[in-house]
Amino acid sequence: MTTSFLCGTCGELHEGLPTDWAWKLPDEVWALSTDERDARAKWTDDLCQLDERYFIRCILKVPFQELEGYYGWGVWAEVAEKDFRRYLELYSEDASGEPPVPGTLANAISQYEAALGLPVSVQFGDATSRPSVHVPLSTGHMLAVVQAAGMSNASYHDVLVSTGALGGP
Template identity: 50%
Template sequence: MSEAFVCSVCGQTHEGLPTQWAWKLPDLVWAIPEGDRESAADFTEDVCAYDGRFFIRCVLPIPFTHQADFFGWGVWAEVGRSTFLRYLDLYEADGSTEPPLPGTLANVISLYGAPLGQPVLIQFGTASERPMLRLTNDDMSPLAREQRAGMGADRHHEILKALGAL
């Protein structure tokens, strides 16, 4: 029996197991009552500005050890104004040669106990790729350790079950 899932974005059935999970907005903005959110914050699927704070949607990859590719946590990073503006400058260009820039995690990944404000490094990508997040080398959190070591099939299933995706 092959495994498959129905994509929540396109509605199509895809073979295999989901390899990504994403937050629609930074936790701070998601907490704004739905009726007030659009007037309080300026956001798209990729960027968000709220109350003088700036956010970029990124992918925090956890490499698989049992197959090629990675599990992508689609999270938001809070960044400084200059990083935000640089990202906007490069939005339709190849920013992959830019040096990594600092930010902080703007979503709680409860499966790891990953808190808001955890330091990250942001690597811009090409115009068709979201920026990638890497936790810092001195970070010894469970999330950082798994990002460095990777996850096997059992852990992948464990995460999907915890998320209600299986």
Template identity: 40%
Template structure:
């Protein structure tokens, strides 16, 4: 399930309102947990708004930002990453503290991201934030389009295409 944040955007050329465009999408849980039956979820998963556990696997929720070229905005994919048990419990233990100076650690994308191929299992690094910020995710596969777009940005037209893609 996805949640959306919308913002009215003005045309860079003429200043007219383009309309409302969604500038982020977020997933309520990792896809693998989402796809379980209600009984399986109850038996095998522990689910919180920012933390999940499935059997002996651990997930945290964060945001992967893509800068939007020609604007001061970024598009935020609110996704889940599977992380090691050690990193998960370290995050849980220090959840209410400023963790922004801690070293980045490894994770794997746990959601299908519309408009992109092969996102489940895509490698990323996790940078924890302050006590009021979700972790930030940085894609690391140099051959994947998300890694390129995170570094170089995306067009407002691509953001608009995300808005119309409700899958």
């Protein structure tokens, strides 16, 4: 059985199953009315500022246990202004050698209760890659555990169902 999906980003049909899900904006910014968002926030596909708060779009990678590769959650991390500014300075360069910066997860991931606001570590990437996000194991959060141990095929199926990529069981 061949499976394919229509990509919401490029509009093309791709073979296989989706291996990522992304949020357009941080949850708090998205929750604003259109008028308030337009008045208080500035954003691109990669960066967002809400008043004096700063966000960077990142990828939270969860490796598969039984498949090659990983599932990528396209999340936003809130970071300090100085770290946001540093990211801007290095935006078109390879910044993967920079030390990780602290942040907090700015999107709720329904599959992982209480993920919104989790402390994270943000590692800048090269000029063609979004930064990666790591949830420290010290948080004790299930997202940190699954990021370290990997996602089973059953969990991957549940993610695909919950994101609408597949119908129910």
